[in-house]
Amino acid sequence: MMSTQNNWTTTPITPDLLRGALDLEHTEHGVLPHRLPAAARAQCADPQLTMAESQPSGVRLVFRTRATAVELDVLPTKRSYTGAPPRPDGVYDLVVDGRLVDQAVAAGGNALVIDMATGAAETRPGPVGTLRFTGLPDHDKDVEIWLPHNETTELVALRTDARTEPAPDRGRxxxxxxxxxxxxxxxxxxxxxxxxxxxxxxxxxxxxxxxxxxxxxxxxxxxxxxxxxxxxxxxxxxxxxxxxxxxxxxxxxxxxxxxxxxxxxxxxxxxxxxxxxxxxxxxxxxxxxxxxxxxxxxxxxxxxxxxxxxxxxxxxxxxxxxxxxxxxxxxxxxxxxxxxxxxxxxxxxxxxxxxxxxxxxxxxxxxxxxxxxxxxxxxxxxxxxxxxxxxxxxx
The missing domain is CATH 3.40.50.1110 (SGNH hydrolase)
Incomplete structure (x- = not known):
């Protein structure tokens, strides 16, 4: 159910708003898209696979709206490697009616620190961040938010200044x-x-x-x-x-x-x-x-x-x-x-x-x-x- 507060509409993040994911896990903070189903994940405890399949390459939120502003609360997990150069933050691509119109990165998030020499890894918790896209055209349109291909990303909340609905099937x-x-x-x-x-x-x-x-x-x-x-x-x-x-x-x-x-x-x-x-x-x-x-x-x-x-x-x-x-x-x-x-x-x-x-x-x-x-x-x-x-x- 959508909720409206201070002229913003909050839309629950459900499978019908996501493309490219095979499973959606409910977490303490929101939902986590997976690219392998739970039955597959249960058959392999390899941490490399666990990290890879939870990084949402090709996964995007897709909806139809006339909103001119969109906010997305996310909790990313950002990797770093001991002794290696810092990795850039994951990028979120905003696509409107098939055209890339904006990009953003999320502040905050968890940090996953990996020692390449030993394979040891440590996760340090961090805060939820908010992405804000504004200046969208004031008419009905298909909006896609492509999630970072290389950062595990929990989706916490989606807000818009107009109602949203799942985008129709375009027959592709x-x-x-x-x-x-x-x-x-x-x-x-x-x-x-x-x-x-x-x-x-x-x-x-x-x-x-x-x-x-x-x-x-x-x-x-x-x-x-x-x-x-x-x-x-x-x-x-x-x-x-x-x-x-x-x-x-x-x-x-x-x-x-x-x-x-x-x-x-x-x-x-x-x-x-x-x-x-x-x-x-x-x-x-x-x-x-x-x-x-x-x-x-x-x-x-x-x-x-x-x-x-x-x-x-x-x-x-x-x-x-x-x-x-x-x-x-x-x-x-x-x-x-x-x-x-x-x-x-x-x-x-x-x-x-x-x-x-x-x-x-x-x-x-x-x-x-x-x-x-x-x-x-x-x-x-x-x-x-x-x-x-x-x-x-x-x-």
């Missing part, structure tokens, strides 16, 4: 995507400029982003979540996390990919499904994981990663990006004989060796804001463009 296709921290949006400038968000806007699709930093690991619970999530288009970006976590060997990899695809197909038997192999990443092209923080870079006030595996271990089944691309191509070709809606995209078509020379990965793993834009534009062209697997146009 739902695109469900799963990938690593790059899909999550690591080092993108803001939530609407992660490469999946950019590609979705260019492809006129409704994004559900299951990019999970450090956690694209072919987990069965993620496959089941995707199986059970309504979608018109599906993509999987597989590889980098399996290498940099050194999670499995080649013997386990191919069956795990088949199993992941089998599970998705149980719920989406004919949905266009695009498998995307890793982007170019020199430290892991031919060198296995695990990946580690380059502690010498912390001493210089930077954060960089390095591969610690031995290239000679590939003979024993250790995974590299080159090995994974070869296997994914083979698996998709094999399955496509019976699955005409399954396609493969080499990730180097999105970001390859020439792109690395022009727009290098600042920390050796993650693209910067300019590279996110390039990747998003190329994905939109290759997947949503004429003749692409997500296109309705003939080749």
């Amino acid at each position: 296709k739902v695109w469900l995507h799963h990938g690593s921290s790059i899909s999550h949006g690591s080092d993108a400038a803001s939530p609407t400029t992660t490469w999946p968000a950019l590609a979705a806007a260019l492809g006129a699709a409704e994004l559900v982003n299951l990019g999970l930093a450090g956690s694209a690991l072919l987990d069965p619970f993620t496959a089941r979540a995707m199986r059970d999530t309504p979608a018109d288009l599906i993509s999987l970006k597989i590889g980098i996390n399996l290498v940099n976590s050194d999670l499995m060997r080649l013997r386990a990899f191919a069956p795990a990919v088949h199993g992941f695809l089998d599970t998705i197909r149980e719920g989406h038997p004919t949905t266009p499904l695009l498998v995307v192999s890793p982007l170019h990443c020199p430290i892991h092209e031919d060198t296995p994981g695990p990946c580690a923080v380059d502690l010498s870079s912390l001493g210089a006030g930077e954060l960089r990663f390095r591969a610690t595996g031995d290239p000679g271990e590939r003979a024993a089944g250790k995974l590299t990006l080159a090995v994974i691309r070869e296997e994914l191509s083979r698996i998709v070709q094999q399955r496509a004989a019976d699955d005409p809606n399954l396609d493969y995209l080499d990730g180097r078509a999105l970001y390859g060796e020439a792109d690395f020379a022009e727009l290098p990965l600042p920390d050796q793993l993650h693209p910067d804001a300019a590279a996110h834009r390039r990747i998003g534009e190329r994905f939109a062209e290759l997947a949503f463009g004429n003749g692409g697997p997500f296109s309705t146009e003939p080749v």
Whole structure:
């Protein structure tokens, strides 16, 4: 029920106002959007996954209103790394009728302090902050507030100076995507400029982003979540996390990919499904994981990663990006004989060796804001463009 006080209307934050979230948890302060359902979260106690899936990449409040002012109370959890440069505050993007019109950051919030050398983490509680957007046009409009892609964000209260209602369905296709921290949006400038968000806007699709930093690991619970999530288009970006976590060997990899695809197909038997192999990443092209923080870079006030595996271990089944691309191509070709809606995209078509020379990965793993834009534009062209697997146009 809406409440009105001092010419402000408070609207309860309910699932019908949120897009891109698969679950909404009620907390002491308000509600916390999750990108994996409770059943999936219950099957993995990994703190990296817990942090990643609670960071609302692609999650946005969407409503229709003629309000000229909007306030949102939030309790963010802001990360910092011992010895590393300070991280910028998470950005909230305000989109009106499909156009970015304002941005804000939230004061206050909890602080999560992580020691990269030991893995120890400490949470220090902080206050709720308020975002205020004013000067909106005085007519009925669709308003979207995209939450920070890299900050866990509890939503406390939504206030407007006019009534709101859930935005109508505009008939756009739902695109469900799963990938690593790059899909999550690591080092993108803001939530609407992660490469999946950019590609979705260019492809006129409704994004559900299951990019999970450090956690694209072919987990069965993620496959089941995707199986059970309504979608018109599906993509999987597989590889980098399996290498940099050194999670499995080649013997386990191919069956795990088949199993992941089998599970998705149980719920989406004919949905266009695009498998995307890793982007170019020199430290892991031919060198296995695990990946580690380059502690010498912390001493210089930077954060960089390095591969610690031995290239000679590939003979024993250790995974590299080159090995994974070869296997994914083979698996998709094999399955496509019976699955005409399954396609493969080499990730180097999105970001390859020439792109690395022009727009290098600042920390050796993650693209910067300019590279996110390039990747998003190329994905939109290759997947949503004429003749692409997500296109309705003939080749």
